[in-house]
Amino acid sequence: MKQKDAVEKGFFDLDDVFADIVNVFITEGKYIVKPEDLETVHPSSYFEDAEGNTRYQERDVSKIIKGKQMVNLALVGLEPMNYQDEDMPLRVYSYNGAGYYYQLKRRREAKKDNEPVPPVYPVITLVLNFSGKKWMKPDTLQKCFKDDTAGINQMAGDLQLYVVDVTDLSEETILKLQSDFRHVAAMYKGLEDPYAALVDTGNITHIEEFAKLMGVLMEDGNVERWILRIYNKGEGGTYMHEIYRNFRETLYNDGKEAGLSEGRAEGISKGEDNGIVTSLVNLMSTTGMDLDTAMDTLKVPADKREEYALRVKEQVKN
16 A cells, blocks of 8 residues: 555656646636746644544645746645545545645644745635546535435535546547556546547656556556557657557457456466467567567466467467
């Protein structure tokens, strides 16, 4: 989990990526926030765990947007989620509260030191939903309350989650993105639907961060190595995108539907291994991988490698 969090932080903490997400999903495509307008901060909040110990939680990615004369316009936090958490409104409420407490401390310090008191600015949290499905868990604080027999819930106020369902983004929205998040959105959309019409994503700026993130999102460490291999061959950008789509379609069509959905080993034991051979051949022809690397990528069992090697050579010959 810590490695996953570190990878996500490494990508979304990039100023150009962060500014791009703000411009498309918060300012609705006005492109008013520039990377140089951002300042990274880490406001913390405290809570008591089940054992009664006081602990603190800190956002992974949060930045202040600076305006003219360096006036703070807003504090924005990004929360990438690969699962849907029913307690997300509570978490966001806590994160936002930490952001306002961060401001309160600085206002108190300014008053104490007889310095100009900084104005209060909004705290905004954007949830990036990578679960593969439209957000179905509570999206407001009020929806987290199960009982209102006393009729007092409305006195607690409310909080609305701002959720970006990544796999539900339209091509029009993806094309508005100008950073490497455009690649992530387009390719992740393709992972969930291999037949989706994927957009022309252009070139990648932060290839290492991008490759690591895609590996985490796919929960497959081979993906990072595979993307870097293709990119280092000079086949980055759009061409890499097309290869990636081809690769995923191959797995879906020839592998997963042939028995891999129940596990590669189980599918093979049922005699459904023709898909593996076809996947290996297609992967080698589209990426330039050698046979051993292709087998590593598809996680072919050691006791099947010799058999598949012979079948691949036979299929290529024919």
